Amino acid sequence: MTQDKSYTTEEIANLLRISKLTVYDLIKKGELPAYRVGRQMRVDAADLEAYKARAKGAYSRQPSYMVPPVPQEQPPAMTRNIIISGQDVSLDLLANELEKQEDSFRALRSYVGSINSLIAMYRGEADVVSTHLYDGDTEEYNVPYVRRLLSGHSYLMVNLVSRWAGFYVQKGNPRKLGSWEDLKKPGIIMVNREKGSGARTLIEEKLRQHRITGREILGYDREEKNHLAVAGAVARLEADVGVGIEKASLMVGVDFIPLIRERYDLVIMKKKENELLIHSIREILSSTSFRQALEAIGGYDLTHTGEVMYETP
Numbered sequence: 001m002t003q004d005k006s007y008t009t010e011e012i013a014n015l016l017r018i019s020k021l022t023v024y025d026l027i028k029k030g031e032l033p034a035y036r037v038g039r040q041m042r043v044d045a046a047d048l049e050a051y052k053a054r055a056k057g058a059y060s061r062q063p064s065y066m067v068p069p070v071p072q073e074q075p076p077a078m079t080r081n082i083i084i085s086g087q088d089v090s091l092d093l094l095a096n097e098l099e100k101q102e103d104s105f106r107a108l109r110s111y112v113g114s115i116n117s118l119i120a121m122y123r124g125e126a127d128v129v130s131t132h133l134y135d136g137d138t139e140e141y142n143v144p145y146v147r148r149l150l151s152g153h154s155y156l157m158v159n160l161v162s163r164w165a166g167f168y169v170q171k172g173n174p175r176k177l178g179s180w181e182d183l184k185k186p187g188i189i190m191v192n193r194e195k196g197s198g199a200r201t202l203i204e205e206k207l208r209q210h211r212i213t214g215r216e217i218l219g220y221d222r223e224e225k226n227h228l229a230v231a232g233a234v235a236r237l238e239a240d241v242g243v244g245i246e247k248a249s250l251m252v253g254v255d256f257i258p259l260i261r262e263r264y265d266l267v268i269m270k271k272k273e274n275e276l277l278i279h280s281i282r283e284i285l286s287s288t289s290f291r292q293a294l295e296a297i298g299g300y301d302l303t304h305t306g307e308v309m310y311e312t313p
Contacts, residue, residue: 005044005045006043006045007042007045007048008040008041008042009023009027009034009040009041009043012032012043015048020110021110021120021123021125021126024081024083024108024110025125026051027041027081027108028080028108031051032047032048033047034047041108079103079105079106080104081105081107081108082095082098082106082107082127082128083108083109083110083120083125083126083128084107084109084110084126084129084130085109085111085112085116085117085120085121085126085128085130086111086112086114086117086129086131087111087112087130088160088161089297090160090161090297090300091160093290093294093297094128094284094290095107095108095109097284097287097289098284101280101284102276102280104276112196113194113197114129114130114133114145114198114201115133115145115149115196115201116196117129117130117131118145118146118149118150119149121150121269122149122150122153127268127269127274127277128267128268128277128281129266130160130264130265131146131198131264132198132202133145133198133201134201134205134206135205136205136208136209142157142265142267142309143157143309146310150267153269153312154269154270154271154312154313155267155270155311156267156270156310156311156312157265157309157310157311158265158266158268158281158285158306158307158308158309159263159264159265159266159306160264160265160285161264161300161301161302162261162262162263162264162301162304163246163247163261163264163299163300164245164256164258164259164260164262165199165243165244165245165246165260165262166244166246166256166257166258166259166260167241167243167256168230168241168242168243168244168249168252168255168256169234169240169241169254169255169256170237170240170254171253173255173257175188175240175241177240177241180207180209180210181210181212183207183212183217184212184216184217187218188217188218188240189218189239189240190218190220190240190241190242191219191222191230191233191234191238191239191241191242192220192223192230192242193223193224193225193242193243193244194223194224194225195223197225198262199227199230199243199244199245200223202243203243222239226248227244227248228248228252230242230244230248231251231252231254232252234252235252235254245299246258246299247298247299250298261301263304263309265309268281282306285305285306286306
């Protein structure tokens, strides 16, 4: 039956021909009722039809003698949807802890890369974004990019974790890959990350530093959307090398060559309505339970977790 059917946010985006971020914005504003099933947000078919009818102005044309529809379950009036954008599993833990700690927040996840996350924040489509963007000119992570992309805004940047980034190579490293210059070895096949991701930015900056162009590397045009997919391509012998974080190599079963310790930071806009959000997140980052959960996953350096890395006046 129609009333029993529900849709994922991706299906809603396809049906309405809008982006997933627009769907999240409708949910955030309370215009499209949604509920969580595991890590996934779902929208009932009846609520979707009601939203479409409102958008067309249909409700204003209903005769007064009609029986009103049965009210759908709504989140509490004071509940605020918080969109946390980024791909690392540590963000899923953060989302869960935020809902446990503060009843007035409902944490929604958006799994997009660092640059697209910052662009979404600039547009008002994300509340907490993660970023691990390496700048080759300053040898610094995140601050140069955030200052450019969020120019004119007031924000706080706090460290979530640090982690190793490097090469995924086949077991035993048969091609003897250990440095960025090795990508120029004859016959080396690479698998790349998508444009806008932190890993892709690292690759482009390091190649620029070493005066290597993408067209010199076989497979440079092949793009995957996450670390596991890159490591998986290497494991299946479809490529000799890919770039990502250590954790994915352990999950897939390829060797990992560490090259750089990257800083994975959170960015939150400094505005009055975010005061409780900032306070809650900083409390979570400093809590023993959250740190223990991160340590259980493995692969993270928590030395600077919770530390403010940059803050505008």
